[in-house]
Structures are given as C-alpha cells and as structure tokens.
Amino acid sequence: RKRDMVKILRWDTDGFILYQKRLEEGTFEVPRFNPDTGSYELSWKTFLLIMQGVSLRSAKCRKRFRLR
Structure with a gap:
C-alpha cells in the first residue's frame, strides 16, 4: 500500500528466514x-x-562469463 515496508519469507537449506x-x-x-x-x-x-x-527500470543486467 504505502510501499515503505517489506517482509520477505525465504526458504534456506534448513528452514525459513524472514x-x-x-x-x-x-x-x-x-x-x-x-x-x-x-x-x-x-x-x-x-x-x-x-x-x-x-x-x-533503469538497471540493466549485463551478460557475464560463467564456467559450466
């Protein structure tokens, strides 16, 4: 709504992180x-x-080299 606060729930390898x-x-x-x-x-x-x-909107991800 006001977008001045964010809460994110993320799964880590052994549990959740808030x-x-x-x-x-x-x-x-x-x-x-x-x-x-x-x-x-x-x-x-x-x-x-x-x-x-x-x-x-202004950020661009550039292609980078990655080892496979």
Missing part, C-alpha cells in the same frame, strides 16, 4: 507479478537491488 525492512524515506519498487504461479518471483540479485534502492 526479512523485514522499513524505509524512513522513499518507497520500495514492486517486482513483476507472475500470473502463472500467482506470486512475485525474483532472483537474489534483484532482491538485493530492491533492498539497496536501485530502480529496476
């Missing part, structure tokens, strides 16, 4: 909703960007 953060100023950006699963799904990198206040 993250909560409230902003003194500004708002959080809401990630895209996935209608197929009925939830908001995002990568850990995207989660960290949202928590740091980076706008996802």
Whole structure:
C-alpha cells in the first residue's frame, strides 16, 4: 500500500528466514507479478537491488562469463 515496508519469507537449506525492512524515506519498487504461479518471483540479485534502492527500470543486467 504505502510501499515503505517489506517482509520477505525465504526458504534456506534448513528452514525459513524472514526479512523485514522499513524505509524512513522513499518507497520500495514492486517486482513483476507472475500470473502463472500467482506470486512475485525474483532472483537474489534483484532482491538485493530492491533492498539497496536501485530502480529496476533503469538497471540493466549485463551478460557475464560463467564456467559450466
């Protein structure tokens, strides 16, 4: 509603972790909703960007080399 507080429930290897953060100023950006699963799904990198206040509309993920 006001988007100044977020609570995130995440499954770790042996249990759940609850993250909560409230902003003194500004708002959080809401990630895209996935209608197929009925939830908001995002990568850990995207989660960290949202928590740091980076706008996802202006952020671009560049292709990086990965070992297979």
